[in-house]
Amino acid sequence: MKKVVITTLLIIALVLNLTACSSKTSEASKPLVYASFYPIYDLTSKIAGDKVVVKNIIPFNVSPHGWEPSAKEMAKITKANAILYLGMTMEEPWINKVKASAPNTQFYEVSKGIEPIKKGNTINPHPWLSPKEALIMIKNINEALQKIDPSNKDYFEKNYQNLKAQLENLDKQYSDELSKARLKTFVVFHSAFAYVARDYELNQESLVGMSDEAEPSPARMSELVDLIKKESIKYVFAESLSAAKPMEAIAQESGATLLKLNTIGTLSQEDIDRKADFLSLMKDNLGKLKKALE
Numbered sequence: 001m002k003k004v005v006i007t008t009l010l011i012i013a014l015v016l017n018l019t020a021c022s023s024k025t026s027e028a029s030k031p032l033v034y035a036s037f038y039p040i041y042d043l044t045s046k047i048a049g050d051k052v053v054v055k056n057i058i059p060f061n062v063s064p065h066g067w068e069p070s071a072k073e074m075a076k077i078t079k080a081n082a083i084l085y086l087g088m089t090m091e092e093p094w095i096n097k098v099k100a101s102a103p104n105t106q107f108y109e110v111s112k113g114i115e116p117i118k119k120g121n122t123i124n125p126h127p128w129l130s131p132k133e134a135l136i137m138i139k140n141i142n143e144a145l146q147k148i149d150p151s152n153k154d155y156f157e158k159n160y161q162n163l164k165a166q167l168e169n170l171d172k173q174y175s176d177e178l179s180k181a182r183l184k185t186f187v188v189f190h191s192a193f194a195y196v197a198r199d200y201e202l203n204q205e206s207l208v209g210m211s212d213e214a215e216p217s218p219a220r221m222s223e224l225v226d227l228i229k230k231e232s233i234k235y236v237f238a239e240s241l242s243a244a245k246p247m248e249a250i251a252q253e254s255g256a257t258l259l260k261l262n263t264i265g266t267l268s269q270e271d272i273d274r275k276a277d278f279l280s281l282m283k284d285n286l287g288k289l290k291k292a293l294e
């Protein structure tokens, strides 16, 4: 009798253990996808839904320019089934190290098909700030997810179509609102809005070049002050992440008012607190551009 009880208990324990295991496996059986930085992370999460574990590589509140993974971060990233990254040199040189250390990981470049804006040989790596280019990015993300997990093809396609409709609507808003603008020139800190300028027929003037880590030159500062006065520009833009000081100085010198545009390369604590996402931040930017160009 005692033996039977023990056997029964053993069987119960085994079954419980098996159940625990299988629920753990169901989470672990989902593909693990890393997105290199915020806009790719948010757009990928929206298409992937709950079928894929999506994680972000470059932490929130950190500029994607000049970031490098630590050894600990490298160990985590290289376990991914797939890595989705922008390309256009944004993730260089670290993405090449990851590729070399992760032979079993699939890599997808989500800027594929975007016509790059170049200055000399340098590619401007900020296409996500234009809804037109973001539409190309989500097409690539959808195709990548369907390759990573073909069993959920239809599910991804449905989420993609939904997100695409929202971005097309945003593209139409950008076209409609910005084509009515009185001014065509806007002044920013670094040249993150080059694709917005190209796609919606505006002119971006930036204090520094393609990285927000660059040091502003006094000559360029006074050039911008002259331009603002000459074209009667009423607003200039600082950024959410970079120090506002040089743009404050330009605003003061020229008599313009300082506003902030969001480069959406990362999420700030403030963005997180008010539950902002890629689409809501893109709408905020349009409202501010519209105001500055009126």
Ligand SMILES: [Zn+2]
Residues within 6 Å of the ligand: 065, 126, 190, 192, 210, 211, 212, 263, 265
């Ligand atoms: Zn940037």
